[in-house]
Each structure stands twice: as C-alpha cells, then as structure tokens.
Amino acid sequence: MSGPAGDGLIATIRERRPLVHMITNLVSMAACAQTVKSLGAATIFAHAAEEAAEIAGTADAVVLNVGTSVPGMDRTAVQVAEACAARSIPVVLDPLGSGASRFRSRLARALLDTGAVRMVSGNVAELADLCGVPSVIRGADAVSATAPADEVCMKLAESAQVIAAVSGRTDYVGDGRQLAAITNGHPVMGQVVGTGSARSAVLGAFAAVAGADMFTATVTGVCAYGIAGELAAATGRGPGYLLPEVCNQLSVMDDEMVATRSRVTTSAPRDPS
Ligand SMILES: Nc1ncnc2c1ncn2[C@@H]1O[C@H](COP(=O)(O)OP(=O)(O)OP(=O)(O)O)[C@@H](O)[C@H]1O
Ligand SMILES: Cc1ncsc1CCO
DSSP, X not given: OOOTTXXXXXXXXXXXXXXXXXXXXXXXXXXXXXXHHHHTOEEEEOOOTTTHHHHHTTOSEEEEEOTTOXXXXXXXXXXXXXXXXXXXXXXXXXXXXXXXXXXXXXXHHHHHHXXXXXXXXXXXXXXXXXXXXXXXXXXXXXXXXXXXXXXXXXXXXXXXTSEEEEESSSEEEEOSSOEEEEOOSOGGXXXXXXXXXXXXHHHHHHHHXXXXXXXXXXXXXXXXXXXXXXXHHTTOOOGGGHHHHHHHHHHHOOHHHHHHHOOEEEEXXXXXX
C-alpha cells in the first residue's frame, strides 16, 4: 500500500470518470448522486428488475444499499450482484439497518453470498450483524456491538473475504490481514441523515478505480470523505448544510490534500499462517 492518495486515485477518478450504478435507499438518493458526481465520477440509479442488471453491466462499480427495500427490490439487487460477479464488476454493499429486521439481515447476507461484494461499508452494528457478533441497532443508528469496532472489521473481512469499512468516531478499514484506523471526520457527521450512505456511494467511485488494491482505495476513500466532512463542518453552519458542503469540498479535493490531511494508522499485516 502506498498510502492515502499516494497513488493518485482522485486524479484517476477525474480522468476516467467511472460510472457508478447505485441501488440505494429512497431517503438519501440525491445525496449519494451528488457526492459521487462532485468527486468527478458519473452515476446512474436503476431499480427496475427489467433494466437493473443490464445497466449494472455497463458500470465500473455498483453500490447496493439495502436501506429502504421496496417489494421486488431485494430480488433485483441479488440479480444485479450476480451480473456483477459474472463480469468482475466490483460491488460495494451498504447493509444499512442490517439487524433492525430479519429481512434486512437476510438480504445483506444473500448479497454477500453472490461473491460479487468486494467492500462492505456501514456502521459497527450493521457489520457486526453480518459476521455473527451480537449487536444492537436502533433504526439506522448503531447502538452497540459486543466486540470493538476494529475486531468487527477484521472478523467480517476474514469471514466474508471482503474489505470491511466500519464508520464511526474512528473509521476502520480491514482486509483480514491489515487494519487501518482513520480519525478524519467530525462529530456533526453523525447527526446528519445520509452521511453513511453518501460515504458508501463515494467508496463506489474509489472501488471503480481500485484495480487490484481495494484495501488502499478504501482507505483513501474513507480519508477523503472524512476530510470533506471536517472542512464542511468548519463552516459552522450546522447539520442542515453539511452534505451540500461535503459535495463542495469533494469537488475541489485533490490527492495532495488527502495526503496532507489524512490521519491514518495502519497496523502491520498479520502472518497468514
Ligand atoms: N463522532 C464522529 N466523529 C467523526 N466522524 C464521525 C463521527 N460520527 C460519524 N462520523 C463520520 O460520519 C460518517 C457516517 O458515519 P456513521 O457511523 O454515522 O454512518 P451510519 O450510521 O451508517 O449513517 P447513516 O445510516 O445515517 O447513513 C463517516 O464518515 C464517519 O467517519
Ligand atoms: C433514516 C433512514 N432509514 C432508512 S434509509 C435511511 C437513511 C440513512 O442513510
């Protein structure tokens, strides 16, 4: 790993303008679209069974967010994931509210079982639910998990063979061998609906240009988003203004800014034996 932004991923996003197809929740669709576009990627939403897999097949990455599944959307999401698995298109899963209902937990697990998911992005309770760690979630907000967030991160990464990205006061990114702890971000982000979903959307753009190193791309994406949140919060205008200002910050962010402002500690890879 050459470190956040050392590999020029933001410049690559601007150059290639990758297409990120999203099936996301009805609450934060516009925020997801605008954050991705502000960063420099292109996006399309397609939820209908008649077209979703076809559109996914034209994308450079797909984000599947289970936040407000409506009838039929669960089957469509699984079909999309299967299409992505067949074409090696990276899928980012946001298991929003996993653990809040049996339906959500089952759907998130079914999506993992397709083998298409390369990255899982969500809060500690959601990711704990996916790897069998007892957790409490209230609506979409994490209340607690019976293991610390860094352990949950590594456990899900190992058990599901994905890059796990846990959000919170400290964000963690793990691949089962290496773990990065990232302290960028601002507490006001936790008070704004949709900041987790928009983060997963942004991570979709990074997944699209990650190539073989999905771990580094995820770390860079989490840092970039946290930095945008910090700079947005520094305007002091309050939670209602935050996401539009995050978009403004992402639109002027470059790799050098991320390299300078990232606060990330990476632990040495574990011995695979
Ligand atoms: N106390 C905090 N300090 C710094 N950053 C924070 C804090 N709380 C949340 N964040 C940041 O806010 C973003 C969203 O994280 P959060 O854990 O609130 O997501 P979530 O619960 O999945 O969100 P949602 O379901 O509302 O979309 C992340 O980038 C995270 O780093
Ligand atoms: C509050 C809420 N409920 C389902 S999705 C959503 C938005 C979280 O991003």
